[in-house]
Amino acid sequence: MDGVLIAGAGMTRFAKSAASLRALAAEAVAAALADAGLAADQLQAAYVGNAVAGLVTGQEMIRGQVMLRTVGIEGIPIFNVENACASSSSALHLACVSVASGQHDAVLCLGAEKLTHEDRTVGMAAIGTAVDVELQAEAARQATGRPRSFFMDIYAGMARDYMARSGATAEDFAAVVVKNQHNGGLNPRAQYGGELRVTDVLASRTIVDPLTLLMCSPISDGAAAVVLVSERAAARLGARGPRIRASVVRSGYRHDAGDVRAGAAAHAAQAAYAEAGLGPSELSCVEVHDASAPAELMIYEEIGLADPGEGPALLASGMTRLGGARPVNTSGGLLSKGHPIGATGVAQICEATWQLRGEAGARQVPGARVALTQNGGGWLEDDSAAMAVHVLTSD
């Protein structure tokens, strides 16, 4: 992909928030526009990712128009894009295509989500619609009303399979949490963060064996936005970038769930490396979809950071820690930064932007030049329903 630069990035702190969806969106959009030095009326189109507002807030159908009108954005094309937890990275892909193709010079991509609700089961039930609700009606029904997302049942099953396949242990999963909570502690926009020990993570309440509470991403509210511009607009604005070098979306394939090189994440990552003309060894920093702690280890293998079965060894080597050669989830990831599902994809892009600009503060990866983000959404049979991988470079 050529000719697509990030001119501005902005996000709210992720948290269980009293603010409305539109207020969260407004804060993120204002920050991204200010960062880009652009006025709202200079945007030519907007691509809005949100997953569950229809079910949680009652605002279906024209969510983006409602959110964006509060900040004076109207008239332009506005597209509401839904792909479960990959909603806003899917929206970002469409935004990238519109700029790369020359259709637009300056567009907005917003991800926003309000998951908290006075009735806690509402958010949980909404998350449970990211499967085939008809085929999985019985399992979803059993999950309804329990204080956990149906997805943690899915992740726990995957984790057990992964333990059998790779020798990974609950201690390995806990070590992912320790790393990411450390990183989140350095990120002022993270919902949680701080210093934990492996034993703290293992001692937290069991959600579904082998997952403990701290191995599961939290319920979060928040919004993240980026302004994408063409080469021409970037020159005019003096935009610093980074550049988006690859933007790939795939949906799940039917495949052997144990074959880490056969699923949507692997396919999307391979396509993204090819599009960007680089490989995993060139990555300076990586944001992955650690909705549960075991997922991060599996994704190491899927995106080619580690060979099959070698995820735990990669983590243990320290390479993916801050200070290592290839830090993963410097933002804190979904586990620590939080996971307002429709906002997560663009929030990963915000972190990549700040790292590549050298603006990541205490969690800065020195000299970061290439970043990859991986964001998955939904579940069908044996694979993510949607998968997005982006590669960004500092120049």
Added chain:
Amino acid sequence: MDGVLIAGAGMTRFAKSAASLRALAAEAVAAALADAGLAADQLQAAYVGNAVAGLVTGQEMIRGQVMLRTVGIEGIPIFNVENACASSSSALHLACVSVASGQHDAVLCLGAEKLTHEDRTVGMAAIGTAVDVELQAEAARQATGRPRSFFMDIYAGMARDYMARSGATAEDFAAVVVKNQHNGGLNPRAQYGGELRVTDVLASRTIVDPLTLLMCSPISDGAAAVVLVSERAAARLGARGPRIRASVVRSGYRHDAGDVRAGAAAHAAQAAYAEAGLGPSELSCVEVHDASAPAELMIYEEIGLADPGEGPALLASGMTRLGGARPVNTSGGLLSKGHPIGATGVAQICEATWQLRGEAGARQVPGARVALTQNGGGWLEDDSAAMAVHVLTSD
């Protein structure tokens, strides 16, 4: 817009159907693929418009993936696009951009909707979310539980204003219905259709003054799909077209609601004419968003078929009837063909395709060469929240 051809079009009959959303989608997709002479695994991406499945069927977030897996479409990028009643024409726009830009050679655009539900208020309440539900919470609450869509209150208000402004009468609105039901009677895929008199329409039950039951589009289920291909793929497939010459999406502007040249429909139409390099006098046939009968007359003015206030005179002239110089809603329109909201935009494109190929049977416009479709969605303050206009030519 250049280099985007329709290789295949297919749709279900629109009706209150016992079939599931995925079964409706499967029927439309299979028909479009067969028409294109393409296998499911030759598609490179899919853009899926649906408005209310999350609220009506419980399937939120990954609707397209769930629908398309039933026909063996998986792995490729799938984008779920929501823009109220303009959901599938918004999806079509994104599909057009992907082909016009050279990103893809063969993509699917599907619109599908299941509005009927054993509890009739469910569909009505879902339709009511196509406004700013927070700002209009009280009005929407009052509308809930009544056997009509909140949108008919909005349309009735617009109709009263339009009558004051243009001198239009209830008889004029009834004459739109007579015309469109006649056309629908010639369309085997229409929900209704047949010969009515103006007095029949006026005598039907009042929904909200001045709208009678027959002046309101019905509750419908259905699906429509098109396969878009590049020039290169069209040559390989021997695709007949038509070609998409303009694809424009806008969102609503704050403006004087009485100024028909100031709203989203007028802006989108003007942009589409400019993009296609032609004007309203060159249109052979037109499909417009007659969700209520008065809307068709207003849209005549908004898209430049008639001067402001001259909608009723244009209708009375016979020009927009079959046999007239510029037939409008040859398919029967939303009033007669039906309005499964997320499917409506692509269904308009199907009608344009068949007209431009000379395949429209008893309702064929002789020698049709240029078609325009106009599809609006949602409502914010004083304008449609989303508006899509497409222009197609036979070669």
